[in-house]
Amino acid sequence: MPTDRARPVRWLLMAGHVPQDLRGGGIVRYTVELARALQRRDDVELHLLTSQQAAGSLAELTGSEERIVRLPARVPDPLVPAFERSLLSRTLASRFDVVQGAKHLLPRSVAARTVLTVHDMLLFDRPADFPLPKRTLLRRPYAGALRQAGTLLCVSAATRTRLTQWAPELAARTAVVPLATSPQLLSSAATPVDGLACKTFGLVVGDSSPRKNLAVAVSAWAQVIEQRPDAVLALVGPPAWGVEAYGPDHARLVASGHVVQLTGVDDGTLRWCYENAAVVLAPSLAEGFGLPAVEALDLGAPLITSLDPALVEVSGSDADHLRADDVPAWADAVLRHLSAPRPTRDRQPRTWDDVAAETVAAVSST
CATH class of the missing domain: 3.40.50.2000 (Glycogen Phosphorylase B;)
Known part of the structure; x- marks a missing residue:
């Protein structure tokens, strides 16, 4: 310098x-x-x-x-x-x-x-x-x-x-x-998603690569809908850029409407998803930081993450932390959040x- x-x-x-x-x-x-x-x-x-x-x-x-x-x-x-x-x-x-x-x-x-x-x-x-x-x-x-x-x-x-x-x-x-969190995300006017506006839904934000571990979230959702058939899982991410890994239950849940995929959404749509999701899932196997976890907390969403050290670090006591491979535990945690009111947090976002x-x-x- x-x-x-x-x-x-x-x-x-x-x-x-x-x-x-x-x-x-x-x-x-x-x-x-x-x-x-x-x-x-x-x-x-x-x-x-x-x-x-x-x-x-x-x-x-x-x-x-x-x-x-x-x-x-x-x-x-x-x-x-x-x-x-x-x-x-x-x-x-x-x-x-x-x-x-x-x-x-x-x-x-x-x-x-x-x-x-x-x-x-x-x-x-x-x-x-x-x-x-x-x-x-x-x-x-x-x-x-x-x-x-x-x-x-x-x-x-x-x-x-x-x-x-x-x-x-x-x-x-x-x-x-x-x-x-991006100031554009925090300041954009929320834009509702027509297919989710009147539904109880969970949210995963990220790409579909194996590292993101979407298969656990989707398989957990297959167990969730046995008790909550009204619940939908929204997968928000970029277009596929490599190997995708959704797990064995994905095609069936997409066909039944229990999994909805949104690609290339703008900040207003993403903000609405965070602010209206009953729970946000971050099941990733490995992260450097885990920005979707911070975005979820800054916009008031309940959050479940894996035990990845970066995700635990950035979310702390404001999230539930589960083993990345424990599908029943993820399903149980989701069901608890679907039945609970959204938390109230006094959180000042980092700038x-x-x-x-x-x-x-x-x-x-x-």
């Missing part, structure tokens, strides 16, 4: 993975919200590394086209990670005080303080969850970036524990900076200004 207090820190946030519409999964949302919060700070001059297509949209986050660094148009998407790791430093030279990788990578040999956000260690712990090209081409560069970074920002203490188990020598360079402040402080101190 510079010692010259007369000017703000020139901070480059790598956002080449952010699409033109600024929408996407958890890492996209992290990058966009952190950019907005950093831009609000007087001590940071935010710059963004972007694709050619997203440059215009992301320039609005910085307030100036001059603060956009574009990836070369001639680099095809599959080769962007290799470019960012091996060739980007030539483009950056010594223009920035801080270069932050928001998704797995940092430019090698860059003349700046390097910061890497560690969302999880799943590329090492669960490589089979990823398409072959990604796990083949990304693991070594990710490992190199982890060892290179001057500051490693772990999104949870659970992720920091896993990182330091993988490489104990990195402990002194780590800090925990938890995530926050992205908090995330930005802790990010800047961590970079200054490590």
Whole structure:
């Protein structure tokens, strides 16, 4: 970090993975919200590394086209990670005080303080969850970036524990900076879902990959409807991107209307789902943070999670915690919530200004 207090820190946030519409999964949302919060700070001059297509949209986050660094148009998407790791430093030279990788990578040999956000260690712990090209081409560069970074920002203490188990020598360079619910989600007008508006329903938010363990939630629901045939399970997530794992009861429950799938919903629809669900289920086998659990609690929903350390960490005593493979226990817990009033919590949501402040402080101190 510079010692010259007369000017703000020139901070480059790598956002080449952010699409033109600024929408996407958890890492996209992290990058966009952190950019907005950093831009609000007087001590940071935010710059963004972007694709050619997203440059215009992301320039609005910085307030100036001059603060956009574009990836070369001639680099095809599959080769962007290799470019960012091996060739980007030539483009950056010594223009920035801080270069932050928001998704797995940092430019090698860059003349700046390097910061890497560690969302999880799943590329090492669960490589089979990823398409072959990604796990083949990304693991070594990710490992190199982890060892290179001057500051490693772990999104949870659970992720920091896993990182330091993988490489104990990195402990002194780590800090925990938890995530926050999107302000757009908290402020959007709730939009009812026609097929759920008059029904008692449970909610799962996340993709359909094996790690998310949807099969347990769906199989538990098959037991739930034996006592509550009016109950519906809503599965909200992105379009499938790999192997899906819904379990043996899925097709039957979809056909009977007891499972409803919603894809690509907007913030208003997601907010309504959280605010009207009788219970939210987070049965995941492994998480780096577990943002849907925090979103559920911030919007007042009852919550059941697995015993995954990150999910237990972010939800604490505000949720029930069950073994990820205990289908009867999940069914019993759901039935209790279906018969109980929604809890009243005095909860002040964490903000992205908090995330930005802790990010800047961590970079200054490590």
